[in-house]
Amino acid sequence: MEKGLTHYIWTHTRPQQLWILFIVAVSMIPYFLSFDLPKQIVNGPIQGQGFEGEAARQLFMRIEFGLPFVGNVVFFPGIELNRLEMLIALSLVFLALVVVNGLFKLYINTYKGRLGERLLRRIRFELVDRVLRFPPSQFKRIKGAEISSMIKDEVEPMGGFTGDAFVAPALLGGQAATALFFIFVQNVWLGLIAGIIVAVQAVLIPRMRRRLLVLGRERQLTARELAGRVSEIVEGINTIHAYDTSNFERADIAARLGRIFKIRYDLYQWKFLVKFINNFLASVTPFLFYLIGGYLALQGRLDIGQLVAVIAAYKDLPGPLKELIDWDQARQDVQVKYNQVVEQFKVDNLIDPAVQEVSTGEVAPLAGALAVANLTLADDSGAHTVEHISVQFPRGEYAAIIGGAAAGGDTLAEAIGRSVWPESGRIALGDADLFGLPESVVGRRITYVSSDAYFFYGTLRDNLLYSLKHAPLREPEYEDAHASFRKWEITEARMAGNPDHDIESDWIDYEAAGATGPEDLFASVTAVLDSVYLTKDILELALRSSVDPLTHEELTSHIVKLRHTFRDELDKAGLSNLVVPFEPDRYNIEATVGENLLFGTAIGEQLVGRAIGRNAYFREVVGRSGLDRMLYQMGYEIAENAVELFAGLPPDHPFFQQLTFMTPDDIPMYQQLLQKLKGKDFAETTDEDKHNIIRLSFAYIEPRHRFGLLTDELMKTIVDVRLAFHEGLPESLKGAIDRYDPHSYMPSASLMDNVLFGRVSHRHADGPERVRTMVIALLSEPGLYDQVLSIGLEFNLGAGGRRLTQVQRQKLNLARALLRRSDYYIFNRPLPALDGRTQEQICRNVLTLVRDNNDKNTSIIWVLTNTTLTDLFDRVLIFDKGRLVGDGKHAELADNATFRELVS
């Protein structure tokens, strides 16, 4: 990137800058005309100059020029107008000039703004592009949040400055020079005075502002560090909690904020001091004019008219001058910011752009084999992790690497995976150097997986297919409106030096996944998920997610039909009472009183949470049948029971886990409430008290809580009220409740609940587990299975994939690598979080899958965590202390000392 910002701006926007300078120059013509026009209007038609006599007329708009060699040329002969007509004509011209000036201003500002935004886009892209090309070691030193704060915030003012970079000094400088020149012409002495004051301002103020720039730079650095620290807190929150260091972090942040405050306060003080001096100098000049000019006038060396003209002219001087100084300040400010940012992004060994060139064509399989020659790798401190290793990995060979922790095998794999660069020696692929080959070759034909799995914010599907998105392979087809938008996108991207790849294209390389298109990709995906044992996890994610019946019509209607099948299955297994179904005219004993009453899920704000107690319609229905009195009675007894059971227990007692309708903090409140309400009739209680008591009854489930409060009569009343409630439901509440309907899908409930359409009995041990197994078995029928799995793939992984467990993350990481066909697979201890047995099973599955998916030229290099699996591989390499100490077939290794040590 260019060293100076001005240089950078000039290089990238030269034609535009020249154009805008030209436009500014042209705009000066109507601008000055509009200054001259008022004089003409006043002197001409208003005061009557040239209109002496009743019928006097004048020519309007006569345009003639005296040209050399040609003589006088009349372009427009003009129209003869009388005094009033002239007034109207000139006034209209004035109006036209006002409009023209306004339009010029509009055009110039828009143009400058667009210029700035384009440059901002260019800088930002260039910076991110550089991040993508940083050598791997750079990432050990930088903090993500600092980089993003630079790209996001610190370059922002550069865009604003771009438009003014050349136009402002030209325009303002011109205006100031004109005013100064005018004063000089009136009187040399006064001109000198004005000139000296301007010179003082021009020298002194920027000098004083230098301190401002230093402070500004400090402010920028501290703010950037603050951003880095905040993101560290977010990322390290578990460590902070684990070691109780939150107050240490608080202190650190407070100290930083204090420093930032001090810098900012200093900055303000200086800023206003500079402003004061600047204003003082500007106003001291008229004082000198009055004093010296007045003295000269008294002496008779200056006439009054000149003095007044000078003072009037001086009024126009400080404005542009001040703006010019402000411009200079802004220039230095963004220059400093620019230098700061560029310095951070100036990195040696940047990856050559040609290496990352986009390639939409098919990449041919690798020609040669992977050979490591005299390779030495070093860690960040310079210690050698691998020393003088030379080894060949022929095509079609499955090699295992074993060794203790930090024995060197894992770093060798990292080097082949290009996340570590060699200190000396080389890794060759056929004849070419691995690091010189384009990423479109090594990033597609070699697949590297390590245990540290990064996932991007998005769905499971996005992350699974991420390993296939190398290039925009199929351009989408746009309709007219979209096509022109896309055209605009392309032009604009080119103007700002951005690439114009379409993010909406289909980036997925289906062939690389062994598929021909989106239709049969799913087979590859399921095969991979099965082999890493992730399918069950994804199905369970699907069961817990809710599905929109509008977008998944087929699936949801199928699910509704499945309810019957599920009941049949239960009956067949003799487990009919394992799940109690919702029936519109029966009380569901395993559901809460609230669920039974509403017979649906409240989704509108009128009925959710506390709001339902205030809903007039609901209260009216419940009150009509006297149910409110019954529920009040019930709630009162629940409160009594709960207080009797739990009063006196410390709030952290594990028994409170069972108390679903109250928190430990509620106990004292209910104790008081019970005393207050004792012996009072329902009618005498306040609304608030009623609410607090009735609320308890809503969460009551008889088989679970067993207080014996649910009588047949109460159940019947609840069912009656339920029916009445739904029958008379006013239009305004229709959307606020998702009713349990045996014949339709409930969008607000999970997939699982939709299959069950009932509640799992509390009386069966392991009930939920058994039900889940049965439902998964049901959903595994062909046709349905794919759709359900697909729902599971829509699960959002959250930031960095944190919504998955570590085990799931590592499985997914392996899965997305296996999804693509490669010449070399490098597995660098991909599954350390899994137990040994599962690791072993997955390893076997993976070897089979790779063998089935690829031709016989495909090689595997697997860095194993333990030695039990070495017999699955053609060749075993043993590393110890950065050196290769054994290399041979599994059977030959029994004599190797390091191997024996590892086995024992």
Place this chain on the structure above:
Amino acid sequence: MLLKDEVQMLRRVPLFSGVDPTKLKLLAFTSDRVHYAAGEILFRQGDNGDAAYVILTGRADILVEAPGGQIKVAEVENNSIVGEIAILCDVSRTATVKASTNLEALRISKEHFLKLLTDFPEMTIEIMRELASRLSRTTMELTDERSRARKSD
């Protein structure tokens, strides 16, 4: 069956006979009431122990895996507690318990059970007494078995 009936039944369990009825009610409330049909398994030998069971009604067989197949070592019926050993000393289940009739039980989770023991020393003593008597019984059986074995030699 209601909480108060459960309390009545719990009081008949020797282990809980000395515990205050209100605390028994709390225990009953915080436990899960579970139902097993004849032939269903409460827990299997070798599983991790996460709960103890108080049998309210019904009977269950205690089975131990042996080289020749399962051996029934004992039978338990109402008012007895099973599965407490695995949660007391953090070993896996030492036997399989299978319902031989329809069976109602209270499932007390490990955490709650241990909390009860620390809260009510009288319960702990009762447990100790029970375990000691079981130990002396097994020792006796072992002695008998050994002497019989010696005789047959």
